[in-house]
Amino acid sequence: MIMVGVAVGLGVTGCKKRGAAEGRSGAVAPIGGLHGDSIYGEGLGPRFDDGEFIEGQFQAVYYAYDSAQISATERAKLEEVAEYLRRNPQVNLIVEGHTDERGSREYNLSLGERRALAARAYLIGLGIDSGRLQTRSYGQERPVAFGHNEEAWRQNRRAEFVIAQ
């Protein structure tokens, strides 16, 4: 728990300094999200529930089975999202978490939420203000691949990004 507190502290500090390049390399203490940790104590602000929502602007981030950890291969995608948010300070972002079809639907709702929170925490670590980032879990209810095999499951274990403006 103390570890997590430190991680959150780093994330928030980076956010305030609007840079946090050190968060990118992973050379310093892990930021929240890198290991599937949440940004505990960094609660969610009010939902963005009006305005325009734009889907499909960014690549999905993929996760291992039953994991909310952001793997090394996926970090560049989040850096691209962070870069966009830095260049467009007026927009907000909804991070959507999804799971594959295996397992309990309610547990998958929580797992999808943790995936979204992990991606959100990574973005906060990259300097994005937490108030601009909401999460939404769909669990297993909104697959993009409809097969029942490893490849479909891999594609469905993901976070997607919706721009809110």
Next chain:
Amino acid sequence: MNSNATQSSWGTFVLLAGMLVFAPIAEGQIRITKPAGEKITIQLAGLSGGEDEASRVFLQTLQRNLDRSGWFSVVRAGQAEVSAVGSVQVRRNQLHVQCTVMGTANRQQYLSQSYRHAADDARRLAHRVADDIVEAVTGRKGIASTRILLVGVTDNARELFIMDADGGNLRQLTRDRNIVVRPRWGPTANQLTYTGYLQRFPDVYLVELETGNRTVVANYSGLNSGGVLSPDGRDMAVILSKDGNPELYIKNLRSGRLTRLTNTPRANEASPSWSPDGRQIVYVSDQAGRPHLYIISRDGGAPRRVTSRGTANVAPDWGPNGLIAFSSRIGGRYQIAIMDPQTEQIRYLDTPDHADYEDPSWAPNGRHLVCARRENFRSSIYVLDTVGDPPVRLTQQGGDWFSPAWSPE
């Protein structure tokens, strides 16, 4: 429901020959009890019905309900221990039923009652008569009049449905073209909660079935799911992520006050279910790496982990009998397991096939369970019997049906 009971008389101190065991119940009555799994034979040939559709539906439903009650075996004629006699008629769109249930050997009377109900709702009356016969003869509450909530897929949306406990009378409750996740009954069969996305985020909705009223009872930022009313109906256990991680909370529905029960920054919580006395909650957490069941006091404190076998133990339902049913992934497939939370002893229900059995929900009789059976990635709804009757499939339609919940009454 418009059924009127116009008269009633109860048999007393019935004595039957043979292997039957007699148990005195309240009011000095004697009922038939048998070892678990043995059936009381009953014949219905003496219930003479008209040629009309309502009478036919009534008799067919009554027979099926008694056969599935767990306590009876309906036989054609001859050596039945109990027989029902009487009449089934339609007059002016009303179904009139007179039913007397007697012990065959000694002519003792268990039940003699007249009923009247709308003829186009003959199934409902059959459920009621079946439950009356079960209770009069065995002293146990029947389940034929209860209902089951379930989720079905239409046009790639998930909608909420309800059906009778025997799988008949399936009706669609929502037409939102939205998502419904795991409905749960409140303490009465008038209230239910579920997770939906009508406002684009996962929120918990409370529905009053009689009025059709639907209100949002949890729509905090982030995840709102697993909402389930306490036995006294005053509080709701719910999973929220508003503070940065999915955690278990109790929300007082009158004051809106939230109490957080778990604190697991590295883990998920899901699927709370209240103990019958409302003092404890069983829920799922993966704080030990895999999803397992934990029990926590409603006042908080340290949770007690109660499962360790298998790679996942999820979707607990704490039944009126004090036992917790859940789905347990063991040997690569999900099976239904039942735990006594006092001893933490677990029994796996015998389902000898390769399907997955998930999301169990107790019937109010504490004997039967409804669950989703998944095979080749198609899910249908089945009733399982903890005493040993074979599984019965309830959803006869094609399609995908899951997340059943058996009504509390």
